[in-house]
Amino acid sequence: MSNFEYLQNVVTLQLDQAACIGCGMCIEVCPRSVLSIPAGIARIERRDRCIECGACMRNCPVGAVAVRSGVGCAAAVINSLLGRKGGCCCTIDESSSDKGCFC
Amino acid sequence: MGYVVDPGLYALGQPNKKSPILVTANYKLSFDKLRERLTGRDFWILVVDTKGVNVWCAAGKGSFGTEELVRRIAAARLTEVVNHRTIILPQLAGPGVAAHLVKQLSGFNVRYGPIRAADLIEYLDAGMKASPSMREESFSLAERIVLVPVELVAALKAAFFIIVALFFTAGLGAEGHYWQSTLAKGPAAAAAIGLALLAGTVAVPVLLPCIPGRAFTAKGILVGLAASFLFLVLTGTFNEQAMNILEKSAWILIITAATAYLAMNFTGASTFTSLSGVKKEMRWGLPVEIAGAVAGIVLLIASRLAF
Structure with a gap:
């Protein structure tokens, strides 16, 4: 497991264990090993590793996971503060005309 | 320019009705990485239209999403091309695609493969099982x-x-x-x-x-x-x-x-x-x-x- 960990106690990830059916989809899609299923029900194991990508929420068939998802990118935050449109982020979008955006 | 692959269904090797279907973005680098790793085997590759953006970013923006995937499955007539009902997505498409909705709307089961194309063969040979390290984003x-x-x-x-x-x-x-x-x-x-x-x-x-x-x-x-x-x-x-x-x-x-x-x-x-x-x-x-x-x-x- 990679040891990178960002700020503590800040992510918005929430899990409704009463609603969880233990299907394991959240664990399959999580790229940061945040969740686990110790006994048939999902559990937030390593909260501070969450990057709020939203994959678990999107793939939970019963809506038991909630997170305010987004990209952890300062340039994107600045762009939205300045009211810039386009939402280009994280990659070089060389196919489109709105220039590459690296963030 | 030239970083875009036309969306649609591609055959790698000599795929038949039982061959696995892999899904990827129409960013040329994503597509090439995938092809590179699978040489010598037979696959179907379904390329969805992400406007030339890679899997992770397109999933975050929603262009690699449930709707687009379902539309591509129908356009490629996947139900006629193969007789199984499983498609393998890159794990990093997760933020955009809702597996249960794809199943509902297209009849296809979504399996999330490993993050890196390099692990795909191992994943498939293990019966579509990913080891924990295949599921983790690294930053070496x-x-x-x-x-x-x-x-x-x-x-x-x-x-x-x-x-x-x-x-x-x-x-x-x-x-x-x-x-x-x-x-x-x-x-x-x-x-x-x-x-x-x-x-x-x-x-x-x-x-x-x-x-x-x-x-x-x-x-x-x-x-x-x-x-x-x-x-x-x-x-x-x-x-x-x-x-x-x-x-x-x-x-x-x-x-x-x-x-x-x-x-x-x-x-x-x-x-x-x-x-x-x-x-x-x-x-x-x-x-x-x-x-x-x-x-x-x-x-x-x-x-x-x-x-």
């Missing part, structure tokens, strides 16, 4: 170094005019000839910004796990102070009269603020930051960076007027 030294040129060039583009402006105003206010004093002071001004660029876009990414602190801005401040120290040593001004205390302080503030800003911007390229976290650090980071830069410029002007 090599992966960080690859990003350095991208970060450096982007920052250099923005900093070019700052360097030019600082160089040609370096001689203003000094006694004697403008050009003489510009040539005497200009190089140090350019070097200060150049050092900040290197500190923020090379040192920070490369040394990232070794720099104390969690917030990228905090890491940037530390590296920026180190770069300022290096600057003072390089310009040999510790004991000489070439730079007065005001100017030295000005450069320390400017170099540190610029490095911190560049480090903060590296949050977007990293693989372990969250939006909530970035917003939290920016609430104090951005004002500190702006204040530092403004104070630095005021001191710089003051240092020129003082003589």
Whole structure:
């Protein structure tokens, strides 16, 4: 497991264990090993590793996971503060005309 | 240009009705990576239209989403092409695709494969089972170094005019000839910004796990102070009269603020930051960076007027 960990106690990830059916989809899609299923029900194991990508929420068939998802990118935050449109982020979008955006 | 693959169904090798179906973005690099890793085997590859954007970013933006995938499945007549009902998606498509909805709308079961195409064969041979390491996003030294040129060039583009402006105003206010004093002071001004660029876009990414602190801005401040120290040593001004205390302080503030800003911007390229976290650090980071830069410029002007 990679040891990178960002700020503590800040992510918005929430899990409704009463609603969880233990299907394991959240664990399959999580790229940061945040969740686990110790006994048939999902559990937030390593909260501070969450990057709020939203994959678990999107793939939970019963809506038991909630997170305010987004990209952890300062340039994107600045762009939205300045009211810039386009939402280009994280990659070089060389196919489109709105220039590459690296963030 | 030429980074886009036409969306649709592709055959790799000699696939038949039982061959696995892999789904990917129509970013040429994603598609080529996938093909490269699968040579010698038979597959169907379904390319969805992500406007040439890679899997992770397209999933985040929603263009690699449930709707697009379901539309492509229908357009490619997958139900007639194969007699199984399973498609394998890259795990990083997860933020955009809802597996249960795809099943509902198209009849196909979504299986999330490994993050890296390099692990695909192993995943398939294990009966579509991913080991924990296949499910984890990494951020190794090599992966960080690859990003350095991208970060450096982007920052250099923005900093070019700052360097030019600082160089040609370096001689203003000094006694004697403008050009003489510009040539005497200009190089140090350019070097200060150049050092900040290197500190923020090379040192920070490369040394990232070794720099104390969690917030990228905090890491940037530390590296920026180190770069300022290096600057003072390089310009040999510790004991000489070439730079007065005001100017030295000005450069320390400017170099540190610029490095911190560049480090903060590296949050977007990293693989372990969250939006909530970035917003939290920016609430104090951005004002500190702006204040530092403004104070630095005021001191710089003051240092020129003082003589």
